[in-house]
Amino acid sequence: MITLSDVCLNLPGFSLKHIDLSIPTNDFFAVLGPTGSGKSLLLEAIMGLMPITSGTIFIDDKDIKDMPPEKRNMGIVYQDFALFPHMTVKQNILYGVRYHNISPGTVSQRFDTLVEQMNLSHLLTRHPGTLSGGEKQRTALARALILNPGILLLDEPLSALDPMLQDDLKHLLKSLHREFSTTFVMVSHNFSDVLFLASNGAIIKDGAIEQTGTIKELFEQPNSPFTAQFTGMKNIYTLPAASPALASLIRHNGHRPRAEHGHLALRPEEILNENNGKKESCCAMEGVVTRLISRGFFYDVVIQMDAVELTAQWTRHDVLVKQIQPGRRIPFFVPFSSIHTF
Known part of the structure; x- marks a missing residue:
């Protein structure tokens, strides 16, 4: 369980305001909002990349507010993939392993499994600049999942892909969520993607949570004109x-x-x-x-x-x-x- 209680994060010109969220363990949770609403900033606060100004963040019963990102057992996949351009696909996937105490046998097993799942075996010696958007996205997912994180954060994972690749990735994400039994937290501005993928979610507007609930509740029982309009x-x-x-x-x-x-x-x-x-x-x-x-x-x-x-x-x-x-x-x-x- 991820629990955010009265979380504030103040930046020049923008802030997250008194965020209260509870994300069940192994859930596929979506944070929905328009561009500039604070979705990605909220992910970075959970990951520890942006220190919060006040409030608490708990994983189960553990306060992680002051814990460095590498100790939080989380992975993150950015909207622009954030692959290292000078590294091959294989080197990108294995990059984070050096900072974690994982046995070579376990790394090898996870690597082989992920490369097969992501259909990357023919791309391992290629560099990111030669890859399609879908290939970059699968490489970024493999890099995050090889560490077997308890929580995977996804920053607009579908927005940079064309419609056909979006459909393929939606099915892949659903399959990965079932197989890894990991908590997925995705931010998106597209409610139709969330309807397919997520079980629960929150609507965010101007740095504040507008409504939380199951995706069905957000869709069928909006509590404000903003939520109603945003959900179609x-x-x-x-x-x-x-x-x-x-x-x-x-x-x-x-x-x-x-x-x-x-x-x-x-x-x-x-x-x-x-x-x-x-x-x-x-x-x-x-x-x-x-x-x-x-x-x-x-x-x-x-x-x-x-x-x-x-x-x-x-x-x-x-x-x-x-x-x-x-x-x-x-x-x-x-x-x-x-x-x-x-």
Whole structure:
């Protein structure tokens, strides 16, 4: 268990503010936030690369606040990989071994296993400048894991890769987490990556934790407009509703917001263009299409209903077959279970 209690880290122009986090042992935990929110700084504080100003950091029952990074039994993989350009892949992987008391036999066994898992055997004599992004990332992972850390910190591990390599690495990370039984802590700005990989997480904004919980809770039960927007809700409305249509959603849902001037939110992908015979579980609505925004295989369909706009996300096939186009009045359906209030 990693426990951060009231952790502050003050830098010129930015600070981490009173961070409280509990990360279960062997969990895949994600810290989510936009660029500049303090995600990477939080990783460096956990690793001991940036000394905290106040607060405590515990691993299980051990206070590690003043422990040097090399004694914390952690590995870190940076967004830019941080490989040594003058060293071969093999030399990079083995670099950290010299600073730890690991028997040559154990090192050899771990090296062979990781090289096979990471598909690096044909690259061992190459230098980083000749590698692809995916090859660099796998080399950096092997360098961290050969030390068998109890905790692996991942700084935006997917952001420097193209989409196909991202998919490959996501499956690799999931497999490595299962096999090594290590606590993985990943920072990311991409919620779809986190949905696939992580079990629990935290949302960070301007150096402060906005919300913690399971990934399912962050996705389905946001506690603020920021969390709702960051996890993909494009339809966020301040209440009390000036729109009769929104007021009807509140009546149908039966869940009042936590505050008098709370919020209602709907995920675009949960809005239906037909009720699929489930009339009793949906609120039937209608509006005029004002814009279609292509998202590849999907369209964002922007609909004007009385005083507010709403965005639905439907497949390109449905939009074409149903002849959905700007200026047309269309019916749509909001499942009661998809109405979020906070």
